[in-house]
Amino acid sequence: MLGRLAVDVAIYRDRVQVTERKSGIFIDQRADHPFSSDTQLVADATRFEHALSHALRQILKTGAYMLYEPRAVVGPTDPALTPPERALVRRVLQDTGFRRIEFEDE
Incomplete structure (x- = not known):
């Protein structure tokens, strides 16, 4: 059965954690190439997108998502x-395909 893809994204220094909301599948993805700097949590968009994409691919291969x-x-x-x-x-999230993006602290 198809489900809509809805994820929670947690960002840490050179690490992304993605949890698929419905199934609870949790992926802890360490960046192959650092995306944080001494002063910025997310300093390099390309490297951040690479880490995020790896985590999302792991979630997508676990089931069928719309x-x-x-x-x-x-x-x-x-x-x-x-x-x-x-x-x-x-x-980066928009470029990865997400259309609805929320920040919990807004």
């Missing part, structure tokens, strides 16, 4: 994302 209006909820981060980092995360 990719109609997929949804991502980004949890609070420590340190908090700056406005430019938040825009970068939103752009």
